Amino acid sequence: MYMRTISYLISFLLLAACTGTPSKAPLTLWYDKPAQNWDEALPIGNGRAGAMVFGGVEKEQLQLNENTLYSGEPSVVFKDVKITPEMFDKVVGLMKAGKYKTASDLVCKNWLGRLHQYYQPFGDLHIQNNKPGDAAGYKRALNISDAVATTVYKQNGVKYEREVFASHPDNVIVMHLKSDTPNGIDISLDFTSPHPTALQKGTNDRLILHGQAPGYVERRTFEQIEQWGDQYKHPELYDANGKRKFDKRMLYGDEIDGKLIGIDPKTNKLKLSRKVLLPKPEGYVERERRPREDRPDRGERRERRDRPGRKEE
Secondary structure (H helix, E strand, O other): OHHHHHHHHHHHHHHHHHOOOOOOOOOEEEEOOOOOOHHHOEEEEOOOEEEEEOOOOOEEEEEEEEOOOEOOOHHHOOOOOOOOHHHHHHHHHHHHOOOHHHHHHHHHHHOOOOOOOOEOOOEEEEEEEOOOOOEEEEEEEEEOOOOEEEEEEEEOOEEEEEEEEEEOOOOEEEEEEEEOOOOOOOEEEEEEOOOOOOEEEEOOOOEEEEOOOOOEEOOOOHHHHHHOOOHHHOOOOEOOOOOEOOOOOEEOHHHHOOOOEEEEOOOOEEEEOOOOOOOOOOOOOOOOOOOHHHOOOHHHHHHHHOOOOOOOO
16 A cells, blocks of 8 residues: 555656646736836836836837936045044043043044935937827836836827837847838937936937036035034035035036036037046056257157167067
8 A cells, every 4th residue: 555655656746747837927017007207117227227118108208327427526525534543542432431422523523524426317218209199008018027118009000019128238228119000100209308418419310418417416405514514525515614605506517616518508519618637547657758958859860760770679
């Protein structure tokens, strides 16, 4: 009886092993209406660039981001932070003595810098559908398994489909527009951006958005900075007497001592408001330049090259 039970069990396990495992449906988020705001849009990205896809019918909207688009530059880092062994011992002594308020004030004044700069939005790509008519059978979805966002609907009996995905190897965001009838697609493209430096330019085969991120953005409010007495940490916003220089916390171009690029109103082109000095490569040794009057003229240099016995390199 025992051996028969073991035989039945082995046969059952073999039968189960030979039976094909049912394939799982792809993990998908889907909705029956377009997104009304950023929180409802569907995300796609490749680790560097990303987009939030709204899935509109009359107008599709892609909110775009890129991971190097930050405000500021390295020179805006606050470096006057005093963390010394003597200061450390003093703070520890105050805490042991129960003088927490004094220790906290000392830490805030001498140990803390300021918040880093802001990650910035790139802009929005709007795709206007120029075909009139109500949509039916609408569905938008994000296939999480394939990282592809799709929008499907019918308009005037014509089926439309949009696919959006981000390719990491090719470093691009791709939108594929499809229609089941010839000449079914009639669209217009337009860029918008929250940055006043943004400038859109169209050519025969492309639409280009130029712009510049802010030179400085402050995360904290004026009230917080002034309550803590931290005006000296923000010379972009305050003068030497701690008085506000601006009534806003986002600065561009000449507002930030001309560090960054602005728009030339005469040409509508980007311009540098001051010369930008790039850091020298590691290991770079600058050669000493002789005064012009000490340099040999061209004839003398030519004579030196023609001297007998000069080795050619």
